Amino acid sequence: MSDYLFINAHLLTMQGTGVGYIKNGAVAVENGRIVAVGTTAELQKTISAKETIDAKQMCIMPGLIDGHMHASYAVVRGVAQDVWNWMQAGLAPYHKYMDQPAFLAGTRTCVLEGIKAGTTLFGDYAWPMDGWGEVFANAGVRAMLTARINALPAQGMAGLKIGDLYPFDEQRGRETIDRATAFADNWHRSHDGRISVMYGPQGPDMIGLDQLMECKKLAAERGLMVHVHTAQGDREIDQMVKRYGERTPAYLQEIGYLDEQLLAVHLTEATDEETQLIAKSGAKMALCSGSIGIIDGIVPPAHVFRQMGGVVCLGSDQAAGNNCHNVWNEMKLTSLFNKIKYKDPTVMPAWEVLRMGTIEGAQAIGLGDEIGSLEVGKKADMIFIDVTEPNILPILDGPIRTLVPNLIFAATGREVVHSMIDGRFVMRDRVVLTLDERAIREEVQAEGERLSAAVAADPVHQSMKLLEAMEAGNL
Amino acid sequence: MSDYLFINAHLLTMQGTGVGYIKNGAVAVENGRIVAVGTTAELQKTISAKETIDAKQMCIMPGLIDGHMHASYAVVRGVAQDVWNWMQAGLAPYHKYMDQPAFLAGTRTCVLEGIKAGTTLFGDYAWPMDGWGEVFANAGVRAMLTARINALPAQGMAGLKIGDLYPFDEQRGRETIDRATAFADNWHRSHDGRISVMYGPQGPDMIGLDQLMECKKLAAERGLMVHVHTAQGDREIDQMVKRYGERTPAYLQEIGYLDEQLLAVHLTEATDEETQLIAKSGAKMALCSGSIGIIDGIVPPAHVFRQMGGVVCLGSDQAAGNNCHNVWNEMKLTSLFNKIKYKDPTVMPAWEVLRMGTIEGAQAIGLGDEIGSLEVGKKADMIFIDVTEPNILPILDGPIRTLVPNLIFAATGREVVHSMIDGRFVMRDRVVLTLDERAIREEVQAEGERLSAAVAADPVHQSMKLLEAMEAGNL
Numbered sequence: 011m012s013d014y015l016f017i018n019a020h021l022l023t024m025q026g027t028g029v030g031y032i033k034n035g036a037v038a039v040e041n042g043r044i045v046a047v048g049t050t051a052e053l054q055k056t057i058s059a060k061e062t063i064d065a066k067q068m069c070i071m072p073g074l075i076d077g078h079m080h081a082s083y084a085v086v087r088g089v090a091q092d093v094w095n096w097m098q099a100g101l102a103p104y105h106k107y108m109d110q111p112a113f114l115a116g117t118r119t120c121v122l123e124g125i126k127a128g129t130t131l132f133g134d135y136a137w138p139m140d141g142w143g144e145v146f147a148n149a150g151v152r153a154m155l156t157a158r159i160n161a162l163p164a165q166g167m168a169g170l171k172i173g174d175l176y177p178f179d180e181q182r183g184r185e186t187i188d189r190a191t192a193f194a195d196n197w198h199r200s201h202d203g204r205i206s207v208m209y210g211p212q213g214p215d216m217i218g219l220d221q222l223m224e225c226k227k228l229a230a231e232r233g234l235m236v237h238v239h240t241a242q243g244d245r246e247i248d249q250m251v252k253r254y255g256e257r258t259p260a261y262l263q264e265i266g267y268l269d270e271q272l273l274a275v276h277l278t279e280a281t282d283e284e285t286q287l288i289a290k291s292g293a294k295m296a297l298c299s300g301s302i303g304i305i306d307g308i309v310p311p312a313h314v315f316r317q318m319g320g321v322v323c324l325g326s327d328q329a330a331g332n333n334c335h336n337v338w339n340e341m342k343l344t345s346l347f348n349k350i351k352y353k354d355p356t357v358m359p360a361w362e363v364l365r366m367g368t369i370e371g372a373q374a375i376g377l378g379d380e381i382g383s384l385e386v387g388k389k390a391d392m393i394f395i396d397v398t399e400p401n402i403l404p405i406l407d408g409p410i411r412t413l414v415p416n417l418i419f420a421a422t423g424r425e426v427v428h429s430m431i432d433g434r435f436v437m438r439d440r441v442v443l444t445l446d447e448r449a450i451r452e453e454v455q456a457e458g459e460r461l462s463a464a465v466a467a468d469p470v471h472q473s474m475k476l477l478e479a480m481e482a483g484n485l
Numbered sequence: 486m487s488d489y490l491f492i493n494a495h496l497l498t499m500q501g502t503g504v505g506y507i508k509n510g511a512v513a514v515e516n517g518r519i520v521a522v523g524t525t526a527e528l529q530k531t532i533s534a535k536e537t538i539d540a541k542q543m544c545i546m547p548g549l550i551d552g553h554m555h556a557s558y559a560v561v562r563g564v565a566q567d568v569w570n571w572m573q574a575g576l577a578p579y580h581k582y583m584d585q586p587a588f589l590a591g592t593r594t595c596v597l598e599g600i601k602a603g604t605t606l607f608g609d610y611a612w613p614m615d616g617w618g619e620v621f622a623n624a625g626v627r628a629m630l631t632a633r634i635n636a637l638p639a640q641g642m643a644g645l646k647i648g649d650l651y652p653f654d655e656q657r658g659r660e661t662i663d664r665a666t667a668f669a670d671n672w673h674r675s676h677d678g679r680i681s682v683m684y685g686p687q688g689p690d691m692i693g694l695d696q697l698m699e700c701k702k703l704a705a706e707r708g709l710m711v712h713v714h715t716a717q718g719d720r721e722i723d724q725m726v727k728r729y730g731e732r733t734p735a736y737l738q739e740i741g742y743l744d745e746q747l748l749a750v751h752l753t754e755a756t757d758e759e760t761q762l763i764a765k766s767g768a769k770m771a772l773c774s775g776s777i778g779i780i781d782g783i784v785p786p787a788h789v790f791r792q793m794g795g796v797v798c799l800g801s802d803q804a805a806g807n808n809c810h811n812v813w814n815e816m817k818l819t820s821l822f823n824k825i826k827y828k829d830p831t832v833m834p835a836w837e838v839l840r841m842g843t844i845e846g847a848q849a850i851g852l853g854d855e856i857g858s859l860e861v862g863k864k865a866d867m868i869f870i871d872v873t874e875p876n877i878l879p880i881l882d883g884p885i886r887t888l889v890p891n892l893i894f895a896a897t898g899r900e901v902v903h904s905m906i907d908g909r910f911v912m913r914d915r916v917v918l919t920l921d922e923r924a925i926r927e928e929v930q931a932e933g934e935r936l937s938a939a940v941a942a943d944p945v946h947q948s949m950k951l952l953e954a955m956e957a958g959n960l
Contacts, residue, residue: 026958027957027958028957028958028959028960029958029959029960030958031958031960085879086881087877087878087879087887087891087895088881088885088887088888088890088891088894088895089881089885089887091830091834091835091890091894092820092830092831092834092835092890093830093831094830094831096830100885119875119878122875123875123876126875126876127876300821300894303821303824303825304821304824304830304894305830306828306830307824307825307827307828307829307830307832308825308828309825329895332894332895333890333891333894333895334876334894334895335876336876336895336897343821345567346775346778346779346818346822347821347822347825349778349779349782350778350782350783350784350822350825350826351825352782353781353782353783354782355566355567355568355569355571355779355780355781355782356567356568356569357782359566359567359954359959360566360567361954361959361960398926398930400594400597400598400601400922400925400926400929401598401601401602401809401810401811402562403562403594403926403929403930403933404560404562404929404930404932404933404934405930405933406561406563406564406933406934406937407934407937408937408941408955409937409940409941409946409949409952409955410563410564410575410937410949410951410952410955410960411955411960412562412563412564412960413563413960414959414960415563415566415567415808415960416562416563416808419563419566419775419779419807419808419809420562420563420804420807420808420809420811422811422897422898422899423897424897424899447875450875451873451875451878454875454878454879455873455878455879455880457879458878458879458881459879459881459882462881462882462883462884462885465884466883466884471884474884474885476885477884477885479834479836480883480884480885480886482502482503483501483502483503483504483505483506484503484504484834484836484889485503485504485506485836485885485886485887485888485889485890
């Protein structure tokens with residue numbers, strides 16, 4: 011007997027090469043997995059369930075995949091946009107004071123925000139502070155966690171001039187690799203497989219060759235992917251050219267890093283030729299449209315990557331300058347930014363970005379066999395969307411079905427009413443069941459204020475670019 | 486005695502050149518107008534009110550100005566994106582069947598959607614069907630209505646080849662001008678001034694010179710602006726060059742149309758030089774970032790227009806291919822699209838687009854003295870935003886205040902909990918008080934289905950580009 015049978019829904023199964031729409035659709039869930047998908051008429055004949063839920067006027071689709079984020083920075087949401095050098099000019103003064111309470115408050119806020127916008131998988135990349143994995147485990151969400159690895163001096167890089175080569179500290183590299191390995195061995199496939207892990211050398215410019223290769227080997231031994239910021243900025247390219255005499259993609263190809271094990275994040279600075287090289291290798295791409303749009307004014311080359319057959323996931327990156335963790339936002343911006351980049355309204359249509367936010371997102375992070383579509387045998391990670399909201403209506407069926415474009419271009423995420431992960435409801439009627447929302451709101455406000463007070467008392471804040479906007483009355 | 490005193494809020498007054506933030510702010514409202522703005526401490530000393538409302542953890546700001554839209558197309562939301570020639574390839578087959586019931590259903594849905602996203606002024610441009618003005622009047626919203634004027638043959642332009650000059654039908658021009666004049670004389674400044682009117686020659690390519698000049702004269706006699714699609718597409722420019730030997734901006738300058746009376750919509754095809762010419766004249770610009778992004782893949786030259794001192798309002802345009810009427814969406818997209826266009830993250834910061842959505846939007850449509858800021862003497866059009874939502878938090882005060890960037894880049898519109906227009910609540914706790922939401926949802930779904938059935942039965946639907954996407958399973 012199934013646990014749940016959902017009937018009478020608009021289903022976007024994301025099976026096949028399109029969106030796999032089923033009218034008057036039904037889904038059955040048992041022991042955390044999808045056991046039947048079809049029309050309501052079909053499933054009502056064959057399925058008996060403990061609970062049958064009428065999902066009339068709802069769309070049921072796979073939960074959204076947020077493949078790359080730095081969740082903790084939600085605690086300083088909004089301190090680093092509308093400026094050049096967002097990280098140095100905006101985030102750094104706050105980052106200096108990011109201790110464990112602030113880190114966990116930000117991470118919890120991101121998870122809460124994401125659940126309420128339909129995200130079921132959180133691909134977080136972070137320094138693995140104590141309690142980090144537990145945030146995701148206890149929230150009942152699916153997570154792909156990557157512990158930061160680099161060989162940069164622990165005391166930071168103050169004193170370096172722009173353009174100076176980063177000094178590598180092998181001991182620091184050793185410690186971060188060991189910590190990541192311990193994290194992987196503790197957490198990978200834990201919580202019924204809900205929490206998975208990748209290895210995360212931060213960037214090829216931030217760690218020496220031997221340790222970079224060691225990461226790949228350690229990951230491969232465990233069947234894990236490597237999650238690497240790649241061609242993420244002109245500073246990285248400058249470091250690579252100075253140190254190795256070549257740009258990042260060529261370097262990665264030379265050392266054998268370009269293959270299906272790699273999740274290459276951003277590609278902000280990759281040329282079309284470099285993008286094609288990476289895509290052809292079988293490596294995957296994480297595209298953070300909102301973040302890179304705000305902080306760099308750049309549209310990364312995901313369209314070229316996909317045209318070469320490459321698989322792309324979306325990521326909300328960081329809220330210091332994105333400023334939200336919302337895959338609906340990423341899907342919409344991805345479509346619009348690419349239409350603008352190519353001056354072509356047919357580029358990246360709604361269905362394509364919906365695939366990036368679901369099945370292709372799952373494939374990009376190595377979970378394409380487990381999640382990302384409504385398909386028998388897959389984990390039951392699903393969201394339920396009220397399609398009677400006035401910003402979505404009408405939902406027309408033919409000759410042109412309007413469901414997908416209206417979700418992509420008009421939905422905000424607030425139309426998601428229920429969310430199920432691993433067959434368990436984590437949100438029902440917009441109440442998050444696994445988190446104390448009020449406590450998290452108060453915690454993140456208090457932690458953000460504490461960080462702000464520390465920054466205000468530190469002369470470092472005088473370097474912040476947004477101070478000018480404050481003084482002009484623009485904030 | 487005031488009717489309302491709101492206290493303890495974050496105020497974005499939009500006074501001055503920035504956002505006019507007041508901490509622990511308060512606003513008093515009496516007889517539909519703002520009678521005091523300041524700190525809570527100040528106003529509590531001087532104001533006595535029938536009702537005092539604690540707006541703690543809320544932001545109060547002017548209602549949003551949606552300066553250009555075709556509201557009725559909400560009834561066919563989502564039939565015309567991701568294609569070239571959206572109007573012909575997507576909208577036209579449905580437009581053919583747009584009768585009064587469909588028109589009114591779409592218009593009502595747009596108003597409902599807009600209220601729920603914080604819009605208080607609706608700048609609708611439409612063929613003035615019976616009942617049109619009443620939708621806005623009865624919903625209690627502020628509206629700037631423009632009745633369509635053109636001299637195109639009433640029976641349409643079937644049979645014309647692309648590139649053929651449109652035939653002008655002076656009789657049709659006469660009828661549409663007379664109808665617009667009757668509409669203006671009935672509706673302008675009606676409902677305590679809540680409903681205002683502009684004259685709307687559809688485009689300089691769609692009406693002859695004499696009638697175009699007559700529109701300006703009739704408008705001027707009544708103190709009204711003219712609301713004209715200007716340089717809106719390559720088809721328009723082609724018509725103008727063939728008919729008059731010059732592009733639209735030069736033509737408008739020559740005939741004396743470029744002045745403060747003009748609201749120039751789109752400027753999609755205007756060069757930077759043409760944009761500067763129009764801005765310098767004192768004409769205003771309506772910028773529809775979402776719509777033009779989706780349907781053309783173009784970012785109109787609003788940044789150049791503003792740099793010349795020009796005043797810009799935002800518009801949600803049309804839901805057939807935008808696909809939403811949400812000024813938050815327009816503010817965010819305007820900032821991001823322009824950062825991308827200029828590859829510069831400092832272009833169009835949050836505060837600038839917030840001004841376009843409020844005070845500058847009001848100025849652009851000639852209502853800058855009445856609405857657009859929280860200022861003593863202005864009409865009380867205000868929205869109340871819950872800033873404790875997890876996608877907005879934390880709200881930090883210093884050294885960098887995060888309220889404005891978090892509203893612009895992370896809010897969705899759903900955070901607006903109350904809306905007041907002319908000193909009366911039209912929405913309270915997200916319940917729209919002036920409309921029957923459920924009836925409108927049902928009406929627009931039914932009308933949309935009726936139109937779809939008519940299109941499906943008409944061979945014209947075989948020309949629709951999105952049919953290919955339907956057949957491929959992408960919709």
